[in-house]
Amino acid sequence: MKKTASFLSRLKTPMVILALLVIWELCVRIFKVKEYILPSPIVSLKHLFLAQPDANYNWLLHIRITLMEIALSFAVTSVMGIAIAIGIAWSSAIKKIAMPAFVFLNSLPVVAVAPLLVLWYGYGLKTNILIAFLVSFFPIVINTTVGLSEIDDDLLDLVKYLHGTKTQIFMKLRIPNSLPYIFTGLKISSTMCVVGAIVGEFIASDRGLGYIIINSQYTMDSPPIFAGLMLVSLFGVVLFGLVSAAEKLCMPWHFRVKGSD
Amino acid sequence: MKKRMLATFAVAVLVLAGLSAQTTKINFQLNWSISGDHAPYYVAIEKGWFKEEGLDVNVMLGKGSGFTVQMVDANKAQIGISDAPVPIEAIAKGAKLKIVGIIFDKHPNCMFFWKDSGITKPQDLKGKTVAVPASDGHKVMWPAFAKLIGLDPNDVKFVNIDPTAKPAALGSRKADVVFELYTGKPFMEKAVPADQLGWIIWADYGFNAYAHSYIANDDFIKNNPEALRKFLKVSYRAWQYTLNNIPEAIDILSKYQPINRDDFVANLTAVKEFFKTERYKNFGIGYIDAARMQDTINTVKEKGVDIKGDAKDYYTSAFLPNPPYKFNY
Amino acid sequence: MNKRASLAGKILPKLLYAIVAIALWQALIVVFKVKEFVVPAPLAVFKSLFSGQKVAENTWWVHISTTLSEIAVSYIFTAVAGFFLAILICWSKFLRAILMPLIAVLNSLPKIALAPLFLIWLGYGFAANVTIAIIVAFFPIVLNTTVGLDSVDEDLLDLVRYLNASKLQVFMKIRIPNSLPYVFSGLKVSATMIVVGVIVGEFVASSQGLGFLIKDSQAMMNTPPMFASLFIISGLGLGLFAFIGLLERLLMPWNRREEGGEA
Numbered sequence: 001m002k003k004t005a006s007f008l009s010r011l012k013t014p015m016v017i018l019a020l021l022v023i024w025e026l027c028v029r030i031f032k033v034k035e036y037i038l039p040s041p042i043v044s045l046k047h048l049f050l051a052q053p054d055a056n057y058n059w060l061l062h063i064r065i066t067l068m069e070i071a072l073s074f075a076v077t078s079v080m081g082i083a084i085a086i087g088i089a090w091s092s093a094i095k096k097i098a099m100p101a102f103v104f105l106n107s108l109p110v111v112a113v114a115p116l117l118v119l120w121y122g123y124g125l126k127t128n129i130l131i132a133f134l135v136s137f138f139p140i141v142i143n144t145t146v147g148l149s150e151i152d153d154d155l156l157d158l159v160k161y162l163h164g165t166k167t168q169i170f171m172k173l174r175i176p177n178s179l180p181y182i183f184t185g186l187k188i189s190s191t192m193c194v195v196g197a198i199v200g201e202f203i204a205s206d207r208g209l210g211y212i213i214i215n216s217q218y219t220m221d222s223p224p225i226f227a228g229l230m231l232v233s234l235f236g237v238v239l240f241g242l243v244s245a246a247e248k249l250c251m252p253w254h255f256r257v258k259g260s261d
Numbered sequence: 262m263k264k265r266m267l268a269t270f271a272v273a274v275l276v277l278a279g280l281s282a283q284t285t286k287i288n289f290q291l292n293w294s295i296s297g298d299h300a301p302y303y304v305a306i307e308k309g310w311f312k313e314e315g316l317d318v319n320v321m322l323g324k325g326s327g328f329t330v331q332m333v334d335a336n337k338a339q340i341g342i343s344d345a346p347v348p349i350e351a352i353a354k355g356a357k358l359k360i361v362g363i364i365f366d367k368h369p370n371c372m373f374f375w376k377d378s379g380i381t382k383p384q385d386l387k388g389k390t391v392a393v394p395a396s397d398g399h400k401v402m403w404p405a406f407a408k409l410i411g412l413d414p415n416d417v418k419f420v421n422i423d424p425t426a427k428p429a430a431l432g433s434r435k436a437d438v439v440f441e442l443y444t445g446k447p448f449m450e451k452a453v454p455a456d457q458l459g460w461i462i463w464a465d466y467g468f469n470a471y472a473h474s475y476i477a478n479d480d481f482i483k484n485n486p487e488a489l490r491k492f493l494k495v496s497y498r499a500w501q502y503t504l505n506n507i508p509e510a511i512d513i514l515s516k517y518q519p520i521n522r523d524d525f526v527a528n529l530t531a532v533k534e535f536f537k538t539e540r541y542k543n544f545g546i547g548y549i550d551a552a553r554m555q556d557t558i559n560t561v562k563e564k565g566v567d568i569k570g571d572a573k574d575y576y577t578s579a580f581l582p583n584p585p586y587k588f589n590y
Numbered sequence: 591m592n593k594r595a596s597l598a599g600k601i602l603p604k605l606l607y608a609i610v611a612i613a614l615w616q617a618l619i620v621v622f623k624v625k626e627f628v629v630p631a632p633l634a635v636f637k638s639l640f641s642g643q644k645v646a647e648n649t650w651w652v653h654i655s656t657t658l659s660e661i662a663v664s665y666i667f668t669a670v671a672g673f674f675l676a677i678l679i680c681w682s683k684f685l686r687a688i689l690m691p692l693i694a695v696l697n698s699l700p701k702i703a704l705a706p707l708f709l710i711w712l713g714y715g716f717a718a719n720v721t722i723a724i725i726v727a728f729f730p731i732v733l734n735t736t737v738g739l740d741s742v743d744e745d746l747l748d749l750v751r752y753l754n755a756s757k758l759q760v761f762m763k764i765r766i767p768n769s770l771p772y773v774f775s776g777l778k779v780s781a782t783m784i785v786v787g788v789i790v791g792e793f794v795a796s797s798q799g800l801g802f803l804i805k806d807s808q809a810m811m812n813t814p815p816m817f818a819s820l821f822i823i824s825g826l827g828l829g830l831f832a833f834i835g836l837l838e839r840l841l842m843p844w845n846r847r848e849e850g851g852e853a
Contacts, residue, residue, distance in 0.1 A: 012687040020692070036428060036451040037710055057519045096603060100828060106782040107827020108820060109789040111702060112804050115328050119335065119628070123321065139730055139779045146775040181775065184737045188730050188779070191697040198700045206322050212519055213703050217425035218294050220448040221521045229699060236698020237691055327811050331628055351811065354627050392795075395805035415647065420714055421802050422705075422795045429706035430795075435713050 013237065036220050044226040057212065057224065063231060066209040069125065069197040070235060073132035077189055080133070081140030082182065088141070089148035089174065106138040110196075114203040127204040132196030139188035147181025148174045183247040190243050194236040284315050285488040290338035291323040292473060295518045297444065297529035298364065300510040301499035307513045310498065314491040325396045330476070333358045339481040340492060344398040345471035345554075349561045352575050353568050357479040360554075360576035362493050362547040364473035367535040370399055370406070370463040371443035375453060378437055383466055387416045392436030394424040398472070399440035405560040406468050428452035443534070447527035470557040475547075477580075486580070494582040497546050501586040504533050537590055545585020549578045627811040635821070638814035645807070645815045648798050654822060656799040660716060660788045661826060664723035668780055671724060672731030673773070679732070680739040680765070681757075697729040701787075705794040719791030719799070726787030727780045734776030738769025774838045781834050785827040 021041050027033065028040040035043070048059055084102075088095045110131055121127045151173055159169055201210025213228040291299055302320050305311050311318045321338060323329055329341035330348050334356040348360055372391075374380050380389075383406075393400050404414040417438075422430050431439040432452025441449060443462050450458060475496070477489055503510040511525045540550060554576055562568045612632050618624070619631045626634060639650060675693070679686045701708075701722060712718035742765055750760055792801025800819040807816040 013691045016688050016691045017695070020695075034432070034452075036432070038707065097607070100604065100607065103782055103828050103831045104824045107785045107824040107831075109786045109793075109801070109804075109823065111790065111793060112801075112808070112816075112820060115324055115331070115808075116629070118324070119328075119331050119337065122337065138782060142779050143734070143775055146771060150771050180737060180741055181772070184733055184772070188697075188733055191694055191729065194698040195700045199702065202700070202702070203324075210700070213700075214425070215294050215519060217703070217706070218296075219521060219524060220428055220451045221524070224519065225703070229703065232700070233695040233698045237694050240694045240698075325809070327627075327809060330811070334625070335628075347811070351627055354811075355625055356627070394809075395802070396809035400809060418797065420795060420797045421792075421805055422709060422714075423702065423793055426706040426709045426795065429709050433710040433713075435709060435795075 013241070017237070036222050039222045039226055041226070041230070044223045044230060047223040048227045048231075059227075062208050062212055065205075065207050066197060066201065066232075067235065069128050069132065069200065069208065070194055070239065072125075073129045073136065073197055073200075074190060074193040074239065076129060077133050077136045077140060077193055078186060081137045081185070081189065082144050084137075085141045085144030085148065086170075088145050090170070095145075102138065102141060105134065108134075110134050110199060111203070114199075118204050121204075123204050123206065128197060128200035128208075131200035131203060132193050135196030135199060136189045136192035139192065140182070140185040143181045143185030143188070144178060147178025147185075150181070151177055179251050183243065183251070186243050187240055187247075190239040191236045194232060194239060198232055284317050285485060286317045286319070287340060287488065287492060288319050288321060288332075288338040289492075290321050290329045290332045290341035292326055292329055292342040292344070293323050295322065295514070295520060297511070297514075297525045298473070298532045300514045300525075300529060301496060301503045303514050303517045304503050304510050305495050305499035307516070308499075308502075310495045311492075314495055316488060316491055316495065318492070326398060327396065330356060330358070333476050333478050336478045336480060338478075339485075340475060340477045340489070342473055343476050344401070345474045345557050346402060346561050347398075348474070348476045349558055349568075349575055350564070350566050353561070353566050358476050359479065359482060359574075360471075360474045360549070361477045361482075361489065361580050362475040362497070363471055363549050364475065364547075365532075365535040366538040366541045366548075368464040368468050368470060368472050369442045369444055369532075369535045370402065370440070370468065370472065371445075371460055372399075372438050372440050372463075373431055373446075373449050373453070373458060373460045374438045375431070375434070376457050376459040378459070380438070380459060380461070383410045383461055383463075384412060386438060387412060388418075389437040390418045390420060391438045391440060392420045392422045392427065392430035393440040394427075395421045397424065397440060402468075402470065402560070403440070405470065405563060406463055406466075408563070409467055444528055444531040446531055447524050469553060470560050471549075471553060482577075482580075490580045490582075493547065493580050497582050497586045500536075500546050501588045503529070504536060504588040507533070536588070542587065542590070545582075545587050547581050548585065549576060549581070627813060630813040630817055634814040635818045639818045645803060653798055653800050653803050653819070656716075657788055657792070657801065657823070658826065660719045660723065660791070660799065661785055661830065663716075664720040664727070664788060665781070665784045665830065667720065668724045668728045668784055669731060669777060672728045672776070672780070673735055675728070675732045676735030676739060677761070679736050681761070693729060693732060696725065701726050701790055702793065708791075709795050714795030714797070718795065719788055722791035722794060723784055723787030726790055727783035730779035730783065731773070731776040734772045734779070735769055738772025738776075739765045741772070742768050770842055774834065774842070777834045778831055781830040782827045785823055785830065789823060 024038075024041050028038060047057075084098065088098055114131065117127055117131065121130065148170075155173065156169070159173060164172075197208075198210035198213070201208040202214045205211050209228045209231055213225050213232075216222070216224040216228070289302065299320075302318070306318065306320075321332075323342070326343040326347040329338070329343045330351045332338040333341045333343075333348075334351065340361075342364065345360060345363075348356065348358055352358065372383070372386070378389075379385065393403075400419070407414040407416070420430075420436055422436075427439050427441050427445070428449050428451055430436045431449065439449070443460065446458075446460065475493065482489055507529050508526055511520075511522055511529060514520060514525065515522050536546065540548060551572065555572055558568060558572060558575060616632050619629060638645070645653070675689065679689050708718065708722055712721055739761075746764060747760070750764060755763075788799075789801035789804070792799045793805060796802040800823050803819045804816050804823075807813065807819070
């Protein structure tokens, strides 16, 4: 009985997504929506799986490229984001210099400066990852910084009274305390890496799902657009789920009663 | 024995040197993402014509004429496609490039609208809402066209839209008029049924400026004139072949890029209309008419750009193929 | 005396920072001989901003105020909607299961890819831009607030339940106050994203505003107004971020926020 319940509860997310697809299909049929506006999900999915005598889409190649970009940019963003945040929390001098620069950078709409980036760095993986990084680094930096600073004052006083060094405070107190913040930042950044990789492909690539999406948009070919978008959001949800799973592994003590009581 | 080895070695070195000296790498910057009028380059690649002439051409997708100009000026791309007024303005502002060949002879700028809007001539645009992306050549050249037809450029209300939203803007009637190349008609027809779609081609009302053209970096012209000549020769040969064999050209294009074949055949068929001019019939594809080029330069001057120097600072016909290529009408 | 010194102490370094950055920019342009139609010099940018001339058929003030009002309105709605969604998610396991994946999906989609759809559904104008901005920027607030509402000390929860507190009381008296640091973190991230969201909205469809100005001047290779717009936009993001920081210090004065640099 318990096993069935836990199995069903793990199916929650896929079922929600399935329900969404059904509603989408029904809407297209009932409201007779024109294909160039919103194609039915079935037509879009067909485009993925059937051999297309009409066009060379090579979905597997493009999926592979996009996945690689997402994975690489998430790795880069996580590591560098956390490192930057540690630097900021460690020294208020670094904070005064770096923070305004990062806020400034994050408010810059990447889509506007993108042509300059391509002009300087050319098309390719490097530029893609740069763009994805610019889009997704900020949540991790902010959340981690906040997490490293939000220490219970009494705890801090106690450790100082016991002559804890700055490093000890960092390693034993600040970092463990900041884990919930870091993981939340990682969750936000994970979906932003997906967006960033796709936007990077819009701007600086001739391969990948983003490329197919933007190309199909210019030629008003909507089934591939939505097939691509479905894959993209699938990647986003999966990555988000992976980070959540990692969170449960790293902080098992944190997950007891969730809000519902 | 040693002599023979030395001789073979010498020959091998010479051959390799000769081969490598002959292959020139060219980064070719398109003006936009893939459309039917890019088919010729892939035809040339598929049939090995670039390779025959010792050219290794890397086709790069584009982001508008302005971006192509920046890339060619920086020599990140040696040759590119751009709407003529844009490089002209850039050259006046110090860009190091020249126009070296023409693509569309008849200007393909056009406007689309619902037939029931009552628009029958361009002057009817007064007071209407026009949706066009800011980076679009139509927006850049609108003031010149407005003047030509007797309208004040500000007589229409412009809405900037994302380039992907052109058909949506018209289909949803969020705008009265959309500026788009005539060759984009097959795509507009997805949003507005063909029998309700109206259009006006700017050239039919006297708009004479040059549009899509080949541009090349000044240093590249100076150091590799033969390579440029060969590039244009192959490209115009490919244009001839493409216009004579549209379905096959699109088949080849679809091997390299993800496209919908039917739409692109319609698109390329429309492209052909803008090559079917008396001028191209007589002088061949790519011919640069001096008077018309001067008109184009004057159009830019009227925008308020300070045009220094004379026409030869802006273009050259020296690299066009001789004899020129012509296609079946 | 002390107040004045501390105020100067706050503003002076930032001013110095800005001056150094601008000087560096000018130097790079001269050293690398960058042409104006690629990147303009600082002087050209200032001239364009203060010349009093119209850009893209409207004065600078019209563009700035359009974007500024879009930012203000959408940010308020984002914060409210985000907070409200988070409460819903935390309140009910059922809603959590439904809303969380949906929100993750929505956030993974590049909004600019949906431009034609947005144009059809929302048209163009103030309301459309605000809607797009909210969709772009609400995620960090929802997520951070949810985590904040969840992360309550176990013992505290047990104690309160032992005292027969209702679910609502637990929410109002414990979860919400406890979540404030997380909420502010989310608000800060969303502050910069809302600016981007408004600009994306203007890129999708607009006839005025700083995003419109960027696209318009970019097309004409008229880089001074384009760069001026970019700086104003980033400045707005910075301003909003700083404002949230200020709000935070006012609402949570008990947070001494020790920096790592003090031992």
